[in-house]
Amino acid sequence: MAGVFLLEIVTPQRVVLSKEVEEVTAPGRDGEFGVLREHTPFITTLRPGRVVWKNGAESETFVVDGGFAEVWPDRTNLLVNVAVRGEDVDTDRVKEDLKEAEEKLKALKEDDPEHRKAAERVEFLRLQLELAGGRLD
Numbered sequence: 001m002a003g004v005f006l007l008e009i010v011t012p013q014r015v016v017l018s019k020e021v022e023e024v025t026a027p028g029r030d031g032e033f034g035v036l037r038e039h040t041p042f043i044t045t046l047r048p049g050r051v052v053w054k055n056g057a058e059s060e061t062f063v064v065d066g067g068f069a070e071v072w073p074d075r076t077n078l079l080v081n082v083a084v085r086g087e088d089v090d091t092d093r094v095k096e097d098l099k100e101a102e103e104k105l106k107a108l109k110e111d112d113p114e115h116r117k118a119a120e121r122v123e124f125l126r127l128q129l130e131l132a133g134g135r136l137d
Contacts, residue, residue, distance in 0.1 A: 003037030006075040007053055009062060009083045016062070016083045021053040024076055026069055038073045045069075048124035050131070051078060061086065063127040066120065082124075089132035098125040 007024050009017040025034045027049025046069055051062045067080030105118040 004055065005035075005037040005039075005073070007078075008075070009051065009064070009078045009080065011080055011083055017053075017060075019053065019055070021055045023054045024051065026051045026078060027064070028069070033069075035071055035076050039071050039076075041073065042071050043068065044071075046078065046080065048120045048127060050127060051083070061131060063124065063131050065124045084128055084131070086131040086133070089128045091129060091132050094125055094128050094132075098122065098129065101125055 004020040004022055007017065007019055007021045008015060023034060023036055025032055027047050029045040029047050032049070033044070046064060046067045048065050049063070051064055053060055063084045064078065064080040065082045067078060070077040070079070101118065101121045105115070105122050108115045108118055
């Protein structure tokens with residue numbers, strides 16, 4: 001068995017996950033990255049995306065809305081505003097929110113300072129639907 005390390009996913013409201021894992025992948029601002037035990041320390045920003053941890057045959061996926069990652073040889077902390085499990089997604093509400101977010105995004109020009117934030121909101125909502133197995137139509 002590969003070495004394990006502590007993974008914590010923390011929101012302002014609570015610790016969503018605190019678990020010994022063998023591997024985690026996360027959505028860094030400049031691309032997805034993976035972490036194993038004894039990884040070189042670094043801190044980076046996160047974009048909206050999937051966080052997947054694995055421990056042997058066991059795994060779980062979350063969708064996060066962005067935040068920060070602190071990576072140490074024996075632990076990784078993901079500090080995010082929101083972390084969602086598939087079973088926690090209210091697909092009807094997310095579909096409504098997605099429709100509104102897409103309309104807002106269409107109304108913004110690409111050079112508008114709010115465009116990136118709106119595009120990330122759309123991506124976060126789409127990822128939640130995918131995680132829950134919901135259709136995007």
